[in-house]
Amino acid sequence: MRDVAVIGAGCTTFGEKWNVSFRNLFVEAGILALEDAGLAGEQIDAMYVGNMSAGRFVEQEHIGALIADYTGLASYHIPSTRVEAACASGGLSFRQAVIAVASGMEDIVVAAGVEKMTDVASGASVDALTGAADREWEGFVGATFPGLYAMIATDYMNRYPLTREQLALVAVKNHYNGARNPIAQFQQEITTETVIRSALVADPLRLFDCSPITDGAAAVVLAPLERAREFTDTPVKVLASAQASDTITLHDRRDISTLDGSVAAGRRAFELAGLSTADIDLVEVHDCFTIAEICAIEDLGFCKKGEAGKLTEEGVTALHGSLPVNTSGGLKACGHPVGATGIKQVYEIVQQLRGEAGRRQIDGARIGMTHNVGGTGATVAVHILGV
Amino acid sequence: MMSVARFWRKIPQRYNLIGTRCTSCGRYFFPPRSFCPECRRSGKIVDYQFAGKGKVVTYTVIRSASEQFEQMTPYVLAIIELDEGPRTTGQVVCTPEEARIGMRVSPVFRRIGADGESGVIYYGTKYAPAD
Numbered sequence: 017m018r019d020v021a022v023i024g025a026g027c028t029t030f031g032e033k034w035n036v037s038f039r040n041l042f043v044e045a046g047i048l049a050l051e052d053a054g055l056a057g058e059q060i061d062a063m064y065v066g067n068m069s070a071g072r073f074v075e076q077e078h079i080g081a082l083i084a085d086y087t088g089l090a091s092y093h094i095p096s097t098r099v100e101a102a103c104a105s106g107g108l109s110f111r112q113a114v115i116a117v118a119s120g121m122e123d124i125v126v127a128a129g130v131e132k133m134t135d136v137a138s139g140a141s142v143d144a145l146t147g148a149a150d151r152e153w154e155g156f157v158g159a160t161f162p163g164l165y166a167m168i169a170t171d172y173m174n175r176y177p178l179t180r181e182q183l184a185l186v187a188v189k190n191h192y193n194g195a196r197n198p199i200a201q202f203q204q205e206i207t208t209e210t211v212i213r214s215a216l217v218a219d220p221l222r223l224f225d226c227s228p229i230t231d232g233a234a235a236v237v238l239a240p241l242e243r244a245r246e247f248t249d250t251p252v253k254v255l256a257s258a259q260a261s262d263t264i265t266l267h268d269r270r271d272i273s274t275l276d277g278s279v280a281a282g283r284r285a286f287e288l289a290g291l292s293t294a295d296i297d298l299v300e301v302h303d304c305f306t307i308a309e310i311c312a313i314e315d316l317g318f319c320k321k322g323e324a325g326k327l328t329e330e331g332v333t334a335l336h337g338s339l340p341v342n343t344s345g346g347l348k349a350c351g352h353p354v355g356a357t358g359i360k361q362v363y364e365i366v367q368q369l370r371g372e373a374g375r376r377q378i379d380g381a382r383i384g385m386t387h388n389v390g391g392t393g394a395t396v397a398v399h400i401l402g403v
Numbered sequence: 404m405m406s407v408a409r410f411w412r413k414i415p416q417r418y419n420l421i422g423t424r425c426t427s428c429g430r431y432f433f434p435p436r437s438f439c440p441e442c443r444r445s446g447k448i449v450d451y452q453f454a455g456k457g458k459v460v461t462y463t464v465i466r467s468a469s470e471q472f473e474q475m476t477p478y479v480l481a482i483i484e485l486d487e488g489p490r491t492t493g494q495v496v497c498t499p500e501e502a503r504i505g506m507r508v509s510p511v512f513r514r515i516g517a518d519g520e521s522g523v524i525y526y527g528t529k530y531a532p533a534d
Contacts, residue, residue: 139470146469152413153434154492156405157515157527158465158472163480166463174461174504218480219464219499265434267482267490272461 019241020117021251022401024053025366027359030232030351031201038074038132039086045128045233045356046087053237053247057088060237061122063096066109066129067355072144074135083128102148103304105129106358107259107388107397110236114257114399117238129356130233141229145354148391150265162226162305164266164392166218169307171272173220176322178310180220184211185328186306187224187348193335194345196375201230201351211306225306230351234359236366250370255291255383256400258284266392275393278315285385285398286317293317296400297381298368299339300361302389303346312387313341316398335376343368343376358388358397369403407523417527420510422489424451431487455510455528457485464499471516483508483530494529501532509533 026048028041036044042065050057065083070076084096099109106129113127133141146155149164172178188208194200206224214223237247244251260280263269270276286292299316303309313324318339327333333341344350344364347357365384367373383402389395415421422433426449427442433453439446462481465472472478479495479502495502496511508530515527 139468139473142467143469143471150434155469156417156525157493157529158468158475158478158480159492160465160468160472162467163463163465167461167480167482170463170504171461215466216464217467219466221463265492267460267492272482 017118018120020114020238020254021241021244022236022254022362022366023239023244023247023251024049024055024237025235025363026052027199027234027363028232029199030230030353032134033231034134036231038070038076038130039082041132041231041233042083042128042130043086045130045235046126049126049235049237055124055237055247058092059124060089060094060126061124062094062116063089063126063128064099064109064112065096066099066105066107066358068100068102068105068131069144069147069354070132072136072147073141074132101395102390103302103352103354104358104388104390104395104397105355106234106360107386107399108358108395110358110362110399111257111259111397113238114254117240123240123243125238126235127238127359128233128235129359131353131355132231133229133353134231138229154265160218162221163218165305165307166221167266168273168311168392169220172307172310175273178322178325180212181208182325182329183225183306183310184208186303186309187211189328189334190303190342190346190348193343193376194349197345197350198374200345200349201228202345202349221305221307227304227347227352230353232351232353232356232360234356234363236359236362250403252366252369252401252403254399255402256285256289256398258288258398260284260396262394264391264394269393273311274321275311275315275389275396277393277396278312278387278389281396281398282316282387285400289400291383291400295383296339296385297383298343298365298378299341299385299387300344300346300364301341301387302357303342303348304352304389306348308389309341309346316387340378343373343378358386361386361388362399362401365401369401405525410523410525418512420453420455420528422451422453423448431489433485433489433491453485453487455485456533457483457508459495459502459504459506459508460484460490461504462495462502464502481530496529496531507533
């Protein structure tokens with residue numbers, strides 16, 4: 017196994033991008049990443065693309081080839097592979113690229129993610145996203161994604177002392193960070209009142225507890241660590257890549273309020289990197305809903321079950337707290353183009369570790385973590401990056 | 404929503420709560436499984452008729468739904484633990500105010516959805532409060 021480094025990263029702005037097509041979204045992110053790595057296309061050996069549901073969102077399959085074609089790589093005939101694991105598609109695409117480079121099979125590999133969600137009406141996108149759960153036994157009876165996470169929140173709040181205000185503070189914090197991120201979909205700060213007065217989506221979750229529908233794409237370029245300095249003065253090393261699975265349905269989980277997939281992938285990542293939670297300077301977690309960030313902080317081992325609400329209230333997870341969580345604004349404020357999210361998380365950590373995060377820079381950040389969840393926790397990808 | 408064949412082949416499960424049971428380890432499965440995750444190849448799976456009685460483990464009130472269910476909002480959705488052990492997801496036919504954790508429920512046969520005005524009507528099991 018070879019050590020692997022990120023040598024370039026690029027990301028489109030996230031938002032409702034009515035004037036940009038699926039393929040152009042991807043091309044934009046790919047060019048940004050290649051420019052950042054100082055690479056020409058012909059040096060690329062392989063490409064992985066995370067995408068959840070282009071078939072439902074833009075009625076297009078065969079994404080790997082389409083993207084190779086429109087990024088000008090079709091004539092080089094490099095392998096281009098789509099990776100799908102619902103909202104964890106990006107995280108898995110990154111992991112596949114890491115494996116390709118680490119194994120010695122390929123040298124220069126692009127890991128990307130893309131989702132174009134606004135070409136269908138919101139009811140249709142809610143239905144497409146339901147495919148990340150069990151269509152036969154959750155979707156069929158009327159479950160929605162906010163509904164499933166709401167059932168986690170109901171269970172959690174019945175068992176642990178999490179207040180409505182603490183839950184709202186997750187969104188407030190992520191909007192604060194998003195307001196300092198030029199690619200974020202929402203760049204306005206909000207208050208707990210904004211959250212608590214917003215419309216109920218699925219009790220107890222309100223509109224401002226939920227991540228939005230987003231168009232966006234992100235791409236990073238990987239190389240063997242030993243070659244990284246040919247391309248960049250600021251390589252970011254991949255210290256660990258871990259992935260875990262769990263039951264597809266929420267009702268079959270051992271514990272409704274614990275994502276055992278997050279626990280398993282987190283433990284494995286720390287073990288691979290030879291690190292502990294105390295070594296992590298910042299973490300991008302999968303906050304598709306406010307309750308999901310609460311669970312993630314606990315399941316990754318940063319505090320005991322039931323304590324993440326208090327941690328959030330005390331400002332520990334804030335931008336200048338001792339454990340900054342979701343400096344990008346997270347899925348909540350930066351946006352959640354599902355297949356692109358896992359790559360955007362890596363993009364954020366790379367920016368932070370290089371000291372290029374502008375108004376949201378964490379001083380002296382050396383080790384960062386990403387946590388990307390598919391469905392209600394059936395797939396989890398965790399990566400640790402360092403300089 | 405679902406092709407006719409896809410719906411039709413699950414009618415015994417959806418209408419009558421026919422699940423499965425592994426006679427090797429005694430575990431019950433609803434939704435049904437044809438392969439026991441505990442015993443794997445040494446498992447022996449047979450059909451099992453669930454009574455459908457159970458209790459609410461957790462719940463929510465869906466206020467914003469996908470196209471199929473938009474007309475029905477708000478509705479109570481819950482994870483129900485059947486008395487035999489397995490958990491399943493279903494709607495509870497009660498008001499949002501009535502729903503609570505630990506509430507006893509029993510199954511009722513209900514219309515779940517339909518493919519437009521002239522398409523197939525999908526029936527299945529919902530759960531009603533029981534004392």
